[in-house]
Amino acid sequence: MKKILIIAIIVAAFSIAGGLPSAAQTKVPINVKGADSMWGRVRSLALLYMKDHPQVDIAVSANSLVDEGMKALIAGETDVAMASRKITAQESEAAKAKGLQLDEHVVGYGGIVIITDQENPVNELSIEQVRKVFTGEIVNWKDINGKDQAITVFKSGEKHPGTLLFVESDILGGVPITKSAITLPDFPVIIKKVPETAGSIAYARMRDPFPGPASRIKLLKIRKDEHSLPVRASRETIGDGTYPLRRPYYLYTAATAGKDVRSFVDFVASKGWQEPKLTHQW
Known part of the structure; x- marks a missing residue:
């Protein structure tokens, strides 16, 4: 015991x-x-x-x-x-x-969206046009069915290295974004700056918090090529793969x-x- x-x-x-x-x-x-x-x-x-x-x-x-x-x-x-x-x-x-x-x-999968200011008459771009704009081959909106206005390119900074790498490697075909692009620290700043800058263009993530219907931001529809129909980014089009700027995680x-x-x-x-x-x- x-x-x-x-x-x-x-x-x-x-x-x-x-x-x-x-x-x-x-x-x-x-x-x-x-x-x-x-x-x-x-x-x-x-x-x-x-x-x-x-x-x-x-x-x-x-x-x-x-x-x-x-x-x-x-x-x-x-x-x-x-x-x-x-x-x-x-x-x-x-x-x-x-x-x-x-x-x-x-x-x-997530989506990369291409945004511009609401006053821009351009509503859609092909992937090839996106590539030429962001690499600096096209510098005026008149060359892509817009008005005679210089294009201002914004890009994300070091806070989002994965997104920048994906854009340059997968969307731009391994070509760096134009040296004339203005680097902004993060996507909230980009989303705020685009509607304030006439003729600007930038990329952002579908998941980023965009303002409501009254926003002066325009999400451009994207065509896979010149023969394809333009597709607007949404959870549905990203999910089924019809939106061409789809990004894997x-x-x-x-x-x-x-x-x-x-x-x-x-x-x-x-x-x-x-x-x-x-x-x-x-």
């Missing part, structure tokens, strides 16, 4: 001192880091996932950049990297140098990631367009 009592006291002492793991201590941690533009939706989905999977504890870092997320993944400092563009050649080489194989997961993991990490990533991918009530969109 004394022996049983002594064992019970020892077990209780270990529990109080933290010697025996509690339920919280046995949770599997999953760290997610990278593109801040993906933070809201990935975090919302992480909260949903944890409701049905109490064995995991998912931490989604805010205020980070895609470059930082990829660097952390390659260094083994995070389990999942959020990327608003594909892995770069340099990142692939860095992973290869460490003997690390990375898996790419497309988890949703990725999660990257190590090929050796555990089953809990893989399960969470599969969950995010499966909810790419199935949770319309979520506050945050791609």
Whole structure:
């Protein structure tokens, strides 16, 4: 009897001192880091996932950049990297140098919208015309069915490197945006500046908060080529692929990631367009 009592006291002492793991201590941690533009939706989905999977504890870092997320993944400092563009050649080489194989997961699509001021008579552009405007080949609206007015190009700054890289690599065919473009710090500033600047043009993300119907911003319809019909960006046209400036979002993991990490990533991918009530969109 004394022996049983002594064992019970020892077990209780270990529990109080933290010697025996509690339920919280046995949770599997999953760290997610990278593109801040993906933070809201990935975090919302992480909260949903944890409701049905109490064995995991998912931490989604805010205020980070895609470059930082990829660097952390390659260094083994995070389990999942959020990327608003594909892995770069340099990142692939860095992973290869460490003997690390990375898996790419497309988890949703967003749209890049082309905006101008409401007074501009131009309502649509082809992708080729977009390319020529943003690379500086076309510098006057009269050359694309507009009035005789110089084109002012705005672009995003270092706060959105993934978006800038996608625009230059995927939309402009690897050609940099014209040197005459005016760099603004973020998309809220761009959205404010465009209607204040006659003859201006810029790109933004579909998910950015645009003003209401009274706004002086015009979203241009986009044609895939000169023979295609112009398509306006919407959740529906981005989802079905008819809007041509569609942008994929990725999660990257190590090929050796555990089953809990893989399960969470599969969950995010499966909810790419199935949770319309979520506050945050791609």
